[in-house]
Amino acid sequence: MSNLSYIKNLTKLGPEEIQVIVQKIHDLAKDGEYVIMEFCGTHTREISRYGIRSILPKNLELKSGPGCPVCVTADEDIDYLIGIAEKYDLGVITFGDLVNVPGSNGSLNHLRAKGKEVKVVYSPLESIRIALQNPQKNYVMVGIGFETTVPSLAYTIKKIVELGVENLFYLSLHKLTPPAMKALLDAGEIKLDGIIGPGHVSTIVGIKRWQEYLKNYKIPFVIMGFEPEDVLYGIYFLMKKIKNGEYGVFSTYTRSVSSEGNVFAQNLVDEVFDVSDSVWRGLGVIPKSGLELKPKYSHLDARKKFALDEPVKVRKTACRCGEVLRGVLKPYECPLFAKVCTPTNPKGPCMVSSEGTCAAYYLYENS
Amino acid sequence: MCLGVPMKIIQKKDNETAVVDMGKSKLEICTALTPEAKEGDYVIVHAGFSISILSEKEAEFLLESIRREVQINE
Numbered sequence: 168m169s170n171l172s173y174i175k176n177l178t179k180l181g182p183e184e185i186q187v188i189v190q191k192i193h194d195l196a197k198d199g200e201y202v203i204m205e206f207c208g209t210h211t212r213e214i215s216r217y218g219i220r221s222i223l224p225k226n227l228e229l230k231s232g233p234g235c236p237v238c239v240t241a242d243e244d245i246d247y248l249i250g251i252a253e254k255y256d257l258g259v260i261t262f263g264d265l266v267n268v269p270g271s272n273g274s275l276n277h278l279r280a281k282g283k284e285v286k287v288v289y290s291p292l293e294s295i296r297i298a299l300q301n302p303q304k305n306y307v308m309v310g311i312g313f314e315t316t317v318p319s320l321a322y323t324i325k326k327i328v329e330l331g332v333e334n335l336f337y338l339s340l341h342k343l344t345p346p347a348m349k350a351l352l353d354a355g356e357i358k359l360d361g362i363i364g365p366g367h368v369s370t371i372v373g374i375k376r377w378q379e380y381l382k383n384y385k386i387p388f389v390i391m392g393f394e395p396e397d398v399l400y401g402i403y404f405l406m407k408k409i410k411n412g413e414y415g416v417f418s419t420y421t422r423s424v425s426s427e428g429n430v431f432a433q434n435l436v437d438e439v440f441d442v443s444d445s446v447w448r449g450l451g452v453i454p455k456s457g458l459e460l461k462p463k464y465s466h467l468d469a470r471k472k473f474a475l476d477e478p479v480k481v482r483k484t485a486c487r488c489g490e491v492l493r494g495v496l497k498p499y500e501c502p503l504f505a506k507v508c509t510p511t512n513p514k515g516p517c518m519v520s521s522e523g524t525c526a527a528y529y530l531y532e533n534s
Numbered sequence: 535m536c537l538g539v540p541m542k543i544i545q546k547k548d549n550e551t552a553v554v555d556m557g558k559s560k561l562e563i564c565t566a567l568t569p570e571a572k573e574g575d576y577v578i579v580h581a582g583f584s585i586s587i588l589s590e591k592e593a594e595f596l597l598e599s600i601r602r603e604v605q606i607n608e
Contacts, residue, residue, distance in 0.1 A: 180597070180600060180601075188600070207536055209535075209537050235535065236535045236536075262535065262581070264535055289581065289582055290581055290582025291581060292582060311535070312535050312581075315535075315538065316580065316581055318567050318583070318585070319567070319583040322567065322583070365536060366538075367580060368536060370538070370586045393538075400600050419596060421589070422589045422590075422596065423589075520535065522536075522537070
């Protein structure tokens with residue numbers, strides 16, 4: 168049995184079973200208006216890609232949250248990165264999603280067009296190979312991503328030190344998701360009946376971390392996998408919790424998510440990073456929602472090594488990503504959506520990443 | 535960005551490196567975040583690292599639960 172068919176068998180339900188689940192969701196939702204939010208950008212993309220919204224009842228609204236790390240990166244961070252790369256002639260090493268994100272003075276792609284070196288990597292460990300192959304040049308590795316990605320970067324940072332790589336620095340733009348979820352609920356801008364919890368963030372942090380953050384909220388939070396069957400059953404499970412008035416943290420992605428999470432990965436992150444405040448696009452400064460290098464690793468910290476002559480001045484645009492990220496605005500309610508803002512010419516980050524809400528709507532639901 | 539893909543470990547090269555089956559191709563990954571991962575395990579791969587070992591037992595339990603519920607409540 169091939170790898171993929173094995174995985175399919177672990178998640179596969181027949182069409183009749185799927186129809187029953189969809190019908191049950193319709194039955195549960197028939198007497199009210201319900202709003203649930205998926206926090207994770209991968210869920211956003213899969214819900215759009217599989218057309219799940221189109222088979223759900225009209226009175227069950229799925230809202231997308233701030234679960235795309237590229238999308239929530241603040242303009243000033245992009246501007247700072249491009250500013251230091253230009254001033255100090257740094258090579259930039261990053262995950263692909265960030266390359267097209269527009270800052271006030273263009274994107275990393277524009278920087279590359281000016282002849283600067285911008286390298287896209289799949290694994291952060293590739294940054295070490297790049298730096299070692301070009302010892303005469305200084306590089307900055309952009310640390311972007313939620314809890315899912317942070318352990319791989321913590322491991323990379325330890326390797327940089329272990330191998331004595333002297334020309335590779337680190338810019339931490341990491342964000343932590345539970346504080347953002349809490350900030351979104353506290354803001355009270357949108358009424359939510361339930362939340363689809365992120366599957367891979369939870370694989371790392373475990374069910375317990377969410378329970379700590381959400382203990383004072385009377386809302387059901389169901390962690391789900393990403394196959395279409397996972398999402399449909401998860402929504403049914405969540406709707407049952409809503410209808411029964413049950414709240415708390417639940418998981419239907421138990422094949423990957425445990426109560427404690429990946430403790431080994433958590434310890435590695437704690438070894439390398441300290442928790443810090445962080446600026447989120449659309450949400451502002453959220454206390455204890457970011458990560459900075461511990462003093463032991465501060466010699467790698469790009470912010471300490473490379474300063475700009477003047478603080479960055481963010482240019483305001485008509486892009487309304489911030490409201491989209493808070494679930495206040497739907498992508499098609501933004502005046503730029505699909506007119507001047509498209510995946511090939513994005514005006515804001517939500518149209519850049521394939522997991523951005525605007526990109527998901529544009530590609531799969533733009534009718 | 536939190537995309538994780540389930541893949542099967544087909545070869546452990548050393549304590550921290552393994553080769554996974556991607557269907558038509560193979561990929562070398564770092565298994566340092568799942569030290570107990572062994573050949574034959576299915577892992578979630580994210581950014582070149584395995585971040586969890588999938589539990590076949592839990593997957594089958596979920597499927598059974600769904601099927602039971604779909605039948606009982608019909």
